Amino acid sequence: MSEIKSFPIENREEIEGLLRKHRFIGTTLRTNVVANNETETLANGRVVFKKKIKSDIKKEGMLFEAVTKHQEWVEQITLNKNLKCTRHTDRNEGDSFIAFFVDYLGGGLFVETPEGLQHLTEKGIWYQYNGRHPHWTEDFEGDRWSIVAYKKLKPRIAP
Numbered sequence: 001m002s003e004i005k006s007f008p009i010e011n012r013e014e015i016e017g018l019l020r021k022h023r024f025i026g027t028t029l030r031t032n033v034v035a036n037n038e039t040e041t042l043a044n045g046r047v048v049f050k051k052k053i054k055s056d057i058k059k060e061g062m063l064f065e066a067v068t069k070h071q072e073w074v075e076q077i078t079l080n081k082n083l084k085c086t087r088h089t090d091r092n093e094g095d096s097f098i099a100f101f102v103d104y105l106g107g108g109l110f111v112e113t114p115e116g117l118q119h120l121t122e123k124g125i126w127y128q129y130n131g132r133h134p135h136w137t138e139d140f141e142g143d144r145w146s147i148v149a150y151k152k153l154k155p156r157i158a159p
Contacts, residue, residue: 004111004118005128009099010070012124016101018063019145022079026052033085054081067149071097071126074149081145083137090131092150097126100146107140 009015028048031039038050056079058064068074074097084107090096098109100123108121112134119138120127129135131150 003115004113004120006120006122006125007128008125011066015063015066015099015147016124016145018066019079019101019147022056022063024052024054024079024081025056027055027057028052030055033088034083035086053083055079055083063147067147071149073151075151077150078148079145080148082143083146084139085135085137087134087136089134090150092131092152094151095128096131097128097149098146099124099126100144102143102145104140104142104144106138107144108138109135110138111135 028050030053031037031047031049034049034053037053039047040050041047058077058079059075063079064074064077067077076092098120100107100109100121102123108119109127109129111118111120111129113130118129120129126149131148
């Protein structure tokens with residue numbers, strides 16, 4: 001799919017309330033989507049951030065259940081707080097859904113589609129887009145929270 005669709009979040013207040021209460025564990029692994037963050041190379045050769053970014057993957061819990069209540073096909077969600085992504089593509093299977101929350105200025109998501117560059121900006125709605133198309137976050141001011149919902153890519157089995 002290349003066309004971007006959008007629709008309201010049926011339980012927006014519930015999701016936003018849970019998101020505000022979420023205590024981030026954070027990750028040092030998303031070096032492919034975040035720029036200007038100091039990295040180090042581990043003994044095994046893997047490059048990681050020295051300081052964690054506020055981005056958590058969830059496959060269960062109250063926030064996961066609140067999202068999947070109306071999107072039952074979702075297998076995993078990524079919660080982000082103040083994460084400004086560089087131009088990248090995703091590895092998930094099929095379309096992704098993203099929603100933005102809380103008060104901030106700017107911070108839209110740019111998506112390169114065959115129809116041209118799309119700019120997703122509205123808060124409190126789900127945007128359905130193809131994460132395999134290059135996309136990135138514009139600059140923003142304030143606290144910007146987002147949830148990305150998707151199916152995990154199934155591993156290929158060698159013949």
